[in-house]
Amino acid sequence: MKHVIGSLLVLALPATSAQAIVGGSEDQGPLSRSSVMVLSSNGGVCSAVVVAPDVVLTAAHCVTGAAEHRVHFRDETGEPVLIVPSAKAVNPGYDAKAIETRRRSIDLALVRVRDKLPGRFETAPLGVGQPRAGRDVVVGGYGLARIDEPKTTGTFRTADLKVVEPYGPSSILLWSRGTGAMGACQGDSGGPMAADGTVVAITSWSSAAKGKGCGDITQGILLGPQRRWIDQVLAGWNRTARWND
Template sequence: MTRTRPARQAGNQIGTPSAACVAAILTFLPAPPAGAVVGPAHDASGTVADSAVMVLQRQGAAAGFCTGVVLGPRAVLTAAHCVPPGADLRIYLKGAAVLLPVAEVVRHPGYRADAITSRERSIDLAVLLLPDPLPSAYRPATLGSEAGTAVGTRFSVAGFGLAREGDPKTSGQLRQAELAARAPLSDVLLWAVDPNHAGAGACTGDSGGPVLDGSGAVAALTLWSAGDGRHRCGALTQALWLAPFRAWIAAAAAGH
């Protein structure tokens, strides 16, 4: 399969890593990667910080990273477009300067890498299985049990991507911002915007990161972002509801 990069995707692109993670990333990546949440946001802490990791990938001369959600000691959930076939993958543990290998990638059978051009429905999910467990400080995230919501329902988005669009040096720090659901409503996809109209939202590097509901459960997984005018971030965040796919996620991560 060939990975397609939508023009405004909140995924990984080529660029330069932040100073906070440059040393660790460059030991793995010979080419410089790029990108956390743009607009009004704050550094993430607590349960979301304990269950989020960076997913690094290299494919030929291209490299980059996304965000991932911990499912178990040896299992991480992310977006399938972040882990294309043939890519060399690592899990980066921020603060520990540790790069963990990935033993296996389980992509949802409904994922279509060319969904944008072919206009097919795509379930953009992948479970990464690790040969060794994550440090004990990491905790499995709680996944949401419901899909769909009312317009205006509040969520928060978290990720390691760009904090300022166009500036890769601002990536690498887990940040979190408040969003609200907007129309159209769907039991598969969530569209969310900054309720204060101040430009908060996912950006490059945030794909695969958690969208949390009011209880702190991971209700959806970030996939895509859009901006106003020439911007690519800050106007709209799109995510995939996880409740319809919990059985598949559990089966893919079983034993890990």
């Protein structure tokens, strides 16, 4: 594998954009073994889910709006590795101005790298289910452990949340909330939202708890309704996703 060690700044995006786990804990389980980071030349930090040996799934806003992007992880010695993507596909339903204009957006993108990721990474099982209010959901990512402290990014953490439906049931979005200030924040966009051991959504946005910059509702894009698009893109790259029907 050709490693590209770059000089991208590891800073956080605004809270309205990329989203990190506050109130969670370090996790070295299955979700961590199928997650990497995506860094942007404008200082953006995001998370991503491995869906094929050389393909990751992330939020579309994590790979748009900047001149360059890199898939990032640390090698066996702890040294940073930054890999230039060889291809990317942004969901045609993505709207970069969705938040400010209150329009619907399918905030998903697939990113391919030229060579396979190291063998320690596993492809994540993807779920087509749509958890309803009250169900457990695990949110994971490499973002902030403490609000407004960019240096706390880079460690994979998870938080156990509950599915909520603040605006009624949705066939596109998944919302979740924890106890107290807990959930996604800067750096966790593109990370997994998992239920029953499968990744059912990709984190796209979070809202602020009272008096905090993050920690209220964590929102993700459900993968089941986007399965056709995911499978079509991967088929074009001669790859397949691991779906748990």
